[in-house]
Amino acid sequence: MAGALPGSVDTAGGEVRRAGSWAATLTLAAITGAVTGAGVTAYELVTDRMLYERVLELPPVLQAILPAVGLAVALVVLRTIARGASPATADDYIRVFHRRDEQMDPMPVPGRMLAGIATLGSGGALGFEGPSLYLGAAIGSAFQGRFGRFFRRADAKTLMVAGAAAGVAAIFKTPATGAVFALEVPYQDDTAHGHLLPALTGAAVGYLVQVAVVGTAPLFPVSGTPPFDLRELGGALLLGLLCGLGARGFSWMVRQAKFLGQDHHPAVRVGLAGATLAALGGISWWLFGNMLALGTGYQVIERLGDPDMTVGLLAVLLVLRTLATGATLTGGGVGGLFIPLAVSGALVGRLIGVGLGLDTTTTLFAVVGVAAFLGAGYRTPLAGVMFVAEATGQPGFVVPGLLAAVASQLVMGDASVSLYQHTRRMGHLERRFSMAIASVIDAEVWTVPADSTLDEFLDSMLLSRQTVVPVVEDGNRYVGIARVDLLGAIPRDEWDRHAVGEVADVELPTARPDWTIREAVEAMERADTDVLAVVDDDRRYIGVVSIDEIVRLDEILARRDRPE
Secondary structure, eight states: OTTOOSEEEETTTTEEEETTHHHHHHHHHHHHHHHHHHHHHHHHIIIIIIIIHHHTTSOHHHHHHHHHHHHHHHHHHHHTTTTTOOSOSHHHHHHHHTOTTOOOOSTTHHHHHHHHHHHHHTTOSSBSHHHHHHHHHHHHHHHHHHTGGGSOGGGTTHHHHHHHHHHHHHHHTOHHHHHHHHHHTTBSSOOOGGGHHHHHHHHHHHHHHHHHHHOOOOSSOOOSOSOOOHHHHHHHHHHHHHHHHHHHHHHHHHHHHHHHHHSSOHHHHHHHHHHHHHHHHHHHHHHHSSOTTSSSSHHHHHHTTOTTOOHHHHHHHHHHHHHHHHHHHHTTOOOBSHHHHHHHHHHHHHHHHHHTTSOSSSOHHHHHHHHHHHHHHTTOHHHHHHHHHHHHTOGGGHHHHHHHHHHHHHHHTTOOSOSSOBSSOOOHHHHHHTSBGGGGOBTTOOOEETTSBHHHHHHHHHHHTOSEEEEEETTTEEEEEEEGGGGGGSOGGGGGGSBGGGTSBOOSOEEOTTOBHHHHHHHHHHHTOSEEEEEOTTOBEEEEEEHHHHHHHHHHHHHHHSOO
């Protein structure tokens, strides 16, 4: 291996790791965690303690109006300071994670964090963990770029994952949850386990920095004791199934809210979202004497043990919270979905527990609902279970929480609140399938006019040495594919009297220029062909995609990816 320094060989990756680089990796992960912990602590103190706690002291009318103001400020900040960046935070981490040669863009970070402060500090119905995870990932990505000499190409996301883990660990005071969530959330059915130790290191250090300032008290107070019997276990399984269905609906709502936010002028979007939040806040105050529909939702969980929270009120509050989250997303608010999912799960759990008479004196089912709903929504069952143990200080809730989380996954299907998750880690060839079809389009393939005779068609095939030829008309309008074996349908002595358009296969599907390689391969398999013509919206011919070109691309890129 030319130019390699002495070190230990990584047989899986075929690369040489420098001596001592693993110690450097963990040291950098710890530094990433410390800087992230400090940043998240400052962010929480400003957003929650300095802004939102003061908002809660204002008259109800102002509390209801302020989320709209926060959304307007967030919009301006995103368009100016963040230079037109989207409100995405956790989704941006997932998106960049799956792009091998891309790191987090540092330019939008200040703007997105300020927009998050405006959204959450004014009472927007999202969570703190989105900006916290995003900040940590951006810090880790910056350190990765600065100290890239310590890392192999395969480890290009290590510090980004460590920073994301530190962000979640710090904001929730849950180090294990932070590490597990950062590893689970990029995939629906897999984990990024290659980054486990750096993630744990970053999460642990980020947590220590946070609790050194704000203390170690559990995030959520719970009542009752963890012991349970078969009745509670059966109820946990039922609750898990219901939470899975609820999470599917929540995921659909999130996607619709994001798409709706893209279809309207920003001013109209913010106005409608703000008016909706104000109305929901007013209803909440009328029913509960508190703005439970707005804000992060921590107050909701604190109220779950209140005996006055009947089944009807719990159901109404669940609807109000869901609508408030959707309105905040539609308005372009910056924040996370971790806590909105957790709050929804707590409400569903308490609703089922009280409704079935299984949980009238404790909050067991509320805690179990958090694990199930959160685990299903983000497709992170381990993080959901770990979160209820760490955030409540009651590890005895893990067993029913685990059962409910598994049950919720069974009904979740392939739905998720994130648009950028992959189902599982992809192999070498599978990663190529996610590339754009443009990388394998052959635009140099000869074409033949549809009115050419079969004799002329055969001559063109002999000259081009092609086995298939796209047939076009009116200059460049695609008609079909002609092959030598199709000539057998016409007697040889009549070839000069028949046009190639008569024998072209017009039933084969065509590919679109915005497809991925995977979509093209799937279309080929369905049609039992090894070549597809690529056409635009007007059926204008662009080129062809073939299995041979796809295989050749994989060989080229595989050679390019090998270390020198």
